Amino acid sequence: MAQTTSMQHSEIAAIDAGAVLRWYDRHARYLPWRVSPADRAKGAKPNPYFVWLSEIMLQQTTIAAVRKYFAAFTSLWPTVEDLAAAPLDDVLVQWAGLGYYARARNLHACAVAVVAHHGGVFPKTASALRDLPGIGDYTSAAIAAICHDEQVAVIDGNVDRVVARYLALPSPVREEKPLVRATVQHSVPPRAGDFAQAMMDLGATICAPRRANCLLCPLEPDCLGTKTGNPLAFPVPPKKSEKPRRHGHAFIIRNPNGKVFLRQRGPKGMLAKMTETPGSEWTETRLAPAFPFINDWHQVGEVLHTFTHFHLTLTVWSVTADTPLDEGWWAEETRLDGEALPSLFRKVLKTAGIE
């Protein structure tokens, strides 16, 4: 077995890290949480709090979407101590619209843990970072490499794609994970942080999902994907599963004072602890609407609109209520900025002209 491991090791293809770094030194993207390669060469180090915050926000989220949120968070909470001291509800308000709200809950829990268990200083190794909430294989490696040049493999969707093309991998990335990891780990140079960011920039600007600008790519000379004549054939897409469509009802309840009724969702599941307009369960078959607070809802309500959000088809009702309601609060229609309203419920309110 040891011999087999040795043989496999000798067969692992390497990425030309020198070529990648030379390209990065000229073409690095400037981002607010980043230290440029030139400043890095002078000894400048990135702020681990900024790097961590940006990495969490960037999970399955584009840079364009993250910019404003990063600016707002660092303005409100300049340090991890500030973030840890903030109420979770305030963090959810600021996160509203960015999606994947478990990230916001884990973000806050992680800040609290860093302050409570690490003296307000982020751990320096990928292994220790990996134990914090919301930090997995990718994010732990990214922080350790970018902040401390730990020579770990940093593998995100960009790197998966670059390597899948570079090696012309015949199977979906999920099945090729060990080979991708071995290849990247085998290639990490001492400038591990710049290398990690370079590979991601390469995937974002040259070796992009639907466009490969091979003429400008530092890896082109050895790229097997290019040699096949169709690098865009990689990575091979996984089989996609059908998702059932779900149906639900949402109620826009307004009182005579022109306020709208909102409430907080439960602590588990979809959009946990976020603000919502009251509604029904979401089921696979279309349900007759039932609203717990108003027995004769159908006498005072009317359908405003029906729209689809992901796999959810939502029917929006307008309801007038003149009695106090429990389990929620009445909000000024013009002051929804202070609510932890996900995009879904902002869409609901927008159908009634409330924004």
Added chain:
DNA sequence: AAGGCGGGGCA
């Protein structure tokens, strides 16, 4: 190992 999570942008 697979599925759920949420939203925006772009071809």
Added chain:
DNA sequence: TGCCCAGCCTT
């Protein structure tokens, strides 16, 4: 419309 984006967590 479908796919992708600096993935993580749960079952």
